[in-house]
Every structure is written in structure tokens, then in C-alpha cells.
Amino acid sequence: MRRLAISTVSGLVAFAALPVATAIAEARDFKIDPAHFSIVFNAQHIDYAPTWGMFLKGEGSFTFDEDTRTLSDLTVTIPADSVFSNNERRDGHLRSDDFLSAETHPDITFVMTSAEEETARSGTVTGDLTLRGVTRPVTLDVTLNKVGPYPFGDTYVIGISARTTLKRSEFGMTYAVENGLVGDEVPIRIDLEAIRQ
Numbered sequence: 001m002r003r004l005a006i007s008t009v010s011g012l013v014a015f016a017a018l019p020v021a022t023a024i025a026e027a028r029d030f031k032i033d034p035a036h037f038s039i040v041f042n043a044q045h046i047d048y049a050p051t052w053g054m055f056l057k058g059e060g061s062f063t064f065d066e067d068t069r070t071l072s073d074l075t076v077t078i079p080a081d082s083v084f085s086n087n088e089r090r091d092g093h094l095r096s097d098d099f100l101s102a103e104t105h106p107d108i109t110f111v112m113t114s115a116e117e118e119t120a121r122s123g124t125v126t127g128d129l130t131l132r133g134v135t136r137p138v139t140l141d142v143t144l145n146k147v148g149p150y151p152f153g154d155t156y157v158i159g160i161s162a163r164t165t166l167k168r169s170e171f172g173m174t175y176a177v178e179n180g181l182v183g184d185e186v187p188i189r190i191d192l193e194a195i196r197q
Contacts, residue, residue, distance in 0.1 A: 026065050026066070026067055026068075027063045027064065027065040027070065027072070028063065028064060028065070028066075028196050028197070029061065029062075029063050029196070029197040030061060030062055030063070030064055030158060030194040030195060030196050030197065031059075031060075031061045031194060031195055031197055032058070032059060032060040032061065032076070032192050032193075032194045033157075033192070033193045033194060033195050034057070034058065034059060036191075036192060036193035037058050037059075037060075037191075037192045037193075038054065038189075038190065038191045038192070039054055039055040039058055039078060039188065039189075039190050040052065040053070040054045040188070040189045040190075041053055041054070041186050041187065041188045041189075042186070042187055043168075043182055043183045043185075043186050044182070044183030044185075045181070045182065045183075046180070046181050046182075047180065047183075050183075051085065051090075052085065052086075053083060053084060053085035053086075053094065054083075054084055054085075055078050055079070055082045055083055055084070055108075056082040056083075056084050057078065057079045057082035058076060058077065058078040058079070058082070059076070059077055060074070060075055060076035060077065060110075060192075060194075061073070061074075061075060061194075062074035062075070062112070062194070064158065066147055069117060069120070069144075071112070071115050071125070072112075073112070074110075074111070074112035074125065074127065075109070075110065075111050075112070076109065076110040077107050077108070077109050078107070078108040078109075079102075079106060079107060079108075080095065080100040080101070080102035080105060080106055080107065080108050081095050081100075081102040081103075081106065083095060083100060083102070098173075098175035098176075099168075099173055099175060100131075100132065100173075101132045101133075104132075104133070105131070105132050105133045107130075108129070108130065108131050109129070109130045110127050110128070110129050110130075110138070111127050111128050111130075112125055112126070112127040113126055113127050113128060113137070114126045114127075120144075121143060121144045121145075122141070122142065122143050122144070123142055124139050124140065124141055124142060125139070125140050125142050125162070126138070126139045126140075127140075129166075131166075131171045131173075132171050132172050132173065134170075134171045134172055136170055136171065138164055138166065139164065140162040140163065140164045140190070141162065141163050141164065142160060142161070142162045143160065143161045143162070144158070144159075144160060145159035145160060145161060146158070146159045147159075150195075155195050155196065156195070156196040157193050157194065157195055157196070158193070158194045158196075159191075159192070159193050160190075160191070160192050160193075160194070161189070161190070161191050162189070162190040162191075163187070163188065163189050163190070164187075164188050165185055165186065165187045165188065166185070166186045166188060167184055167185055167186075168184055168185075168186055169184050
């Protein structure tokens with residue numbers, strides 16, 4: 001899979017290509033709000049229609065400078081066994097070694113390595129995605145939706161959307177690829193709100 005960019009979730013807001021090591025006086029830490037963190041995916045089922053799923057849990061954090069739109073230290077962790085497709089039997093299969101291998105590799109992680117700005121509100125974030133114990137680079141297309149004071153409580157929030165497509169066979173997930181019963185390419189969409197700490 002050419003990832004998601006979870007980092008997905010990693011590097012989700014990086015809209016500048018400044019070195020991570022650069023000192024940024026106004027950089028602030030943000031933590032992803034688990035109540036507003038959606039990771040949705042689908043895969044073709046025998047080419048009749050895509051079957052949809054999501055992960056019910058996830059956490060992550062990053063550092064962001066709003067003035068320079070510089071992102072750093074983006075990391076995301078998703079429990080593999082939190083996968084949900086609205087079918088108990090299928091969810092069990094998704095957690096098995098045919099797919100996520102959740103017992104052996106309980107966490108899916110994304111760690112940002114770079115980011116590139118395209119416009120003031122869009123760009124790409126690249127990072128290392130580890131899935132089933134296999135680590136590969138993944139790039140996400142990221143949109144910065146909104147940054148500002150939250151209308152509820154004394155908080156300051158960033159809203160972000162990201163998309164990527166993974167090729168599951170690249171992570172050793174080859175079940176039903178050869179016979180075309182389950183699609184190899186898996187589009188992923190991530191939407192989140194992160195709270196300034």
C-alpha cells in the first residue's frame with residue numbers, strides 16, 4: 001500500500017519542507033482527539049462492490065507551528081484489533097494472519113519523515129508505516145480544514161483530512177489477491193481533530 005498517510009496519520013499537517021531540526025519558537029504540541037479520529041478504508045469484493053471498514057481506536061500527536069505551517073514529530077498508533085466492518089465473522093478474519101495479524105503485531109504505526117507544502121491548506125506528508133511487522137514508506141495527501149479556538153471549552157484545535165492508497169500485498173497481506181476475490185489496493189481516508197496542549 002502506498003500509504004495512507006495515518007502516517008497517516010503521520011505528517012498529517014505538514015505544510016512546509018523545513019528541516020525537522022530547525023528551531024521553531026512558536027511550535028506547539030497537539031494531541032489527536034480520540035473522539036474525533038476516523039480511519040476508514042475499503043477493498044473490492046470479487047469486483048462486485050467495495051466492502052467498507054474502519055478502525056475504532058487510535059492515538060497520535062505532533063508538533064505544529066501555525067505561523068510557518070511547519071510540522072514535526074508526527075506519530076500515530078492504531079490497535080490492529082480495533083478493526084470493524086459491521087460483520088463479526090469478517091472482523092475475526094481481518095484480525096487473523098490472512099490480513100492484519102493482530103495477535104502477533106498488535107499495533108499499526110505511522111512515523112512522519114518529511115512533508116511538502118503545495119498550497120496554504122494542502123500538501124503531502126510522508127512517513128514510515130509499520131503493518132504486520134513490515135515497514136514501508138507511505139505518502140498521504142493532506143488538507144488542513146481549520147485551525148482556531150474551539151467553540152466548546154477553552155481549547156484550540158486543528159482539523160485535518162488525509163487520503164492515501166495502500167497495496168496490501170506489499171505488507172505481506174497476499175490472501176485472495178491472486179484469484180481476485182479481495183482487491184489488493186485499499187483506499188484510506190483519515191479525518192481528525194487535534195487539541196493544542
